[in-house]
Amino acid sequence: KNIAIFASGAGSNAQKIIDHFRGKGTVNVKYILCNKPGAGIFDIAERENIPAILIEKEQFFRGDTYVKLLQEANIDLIVLAGFLWKVPTNLVQAFPNKIINIHPALLPKYGGKGMYGHFVHEAVVAAQEKESGITIHYVNEHYDEGAPILQERCEVLSTDSPTDVAKKVQVLEHQWFPVIVERLLS
Numbered sequence: 001k002n003i004a005i006f007a008s009g010a011g012s013n014a015q016k017i018i019d020h021f022r023g024k025g026t027v028n029v030k031y032i033l034c035n036k037p038g039a040g041i042f043d044i045a046e047r048e049n050i051p052a053i054l055i056e057k058e059q060f061f062r063g064d065t066y067v068k069l070l071q072e073a074n075i076d077l078i079v080l081a082g083f084l085w086k087v088p089t090n091l092v093q094a095f096p097n098k099i100i101n102i103h104p105a106l107l108p109k110y111g112g113k114g115m116y117g118h119f120v121h122e123a124v125v126a127a128q129e130k131e132s133g134i135t136i137h138y139v140n141e142h143y144d145e146g147a148p149i150l151q152e153r154c155e156v157l158s159t160d161s162p163t164d165v166a167k168k169v170q171v172l173e174h175q176w177f178p179v180i181v182e183r184l185l186s
């Protein structure tokens, strides 16, 4: 099975997915696509010998370039691992129920535009939530509104800082995202 990973940042989730399938020969990370020059994910791609593509904005939102590239590569699943752009309709329609995303909170709360990364954990702490967690979901044309696949929870203590919450959530991300990718591809 072939997957393409889209990321915008450090790529720690991408690294965990790559590690999970190393040596198994069942899942091949065919491409890494990123919209941010210099993002850490490019170093991961280089080290792992995975073709990395810097996404060009106009093309991504208007052209069919990336859709054709991924179709010709027989991609079975597109994995958004910290990808901060909305996926354009043409890509969603070309890969129905084949694009998944991980969100560092318990959707539908703390979702939507601008709610990503540290902002999410700040909002959770500010709201004095007793728990947070991750949501892995299918991607449709709207931010974070696709059908949920898995939610896992972690406790939020009143003494927790947003960074404390981020650390607990990241443990869940790294533990569960590779498992879900494997489950969807088997």
Ligand code: GRF
Pocket: 007, 008, 009, 010, 011, 012, 013, 014, 080, 081, 082, 083, 102, 103, 104, 117, 173
């Ligand atoms: C994580 O918080 C993930 O939940 C969100 O973006 C971040 C990606 O982190 N989608 P990394 O680049 O995989 O380290």
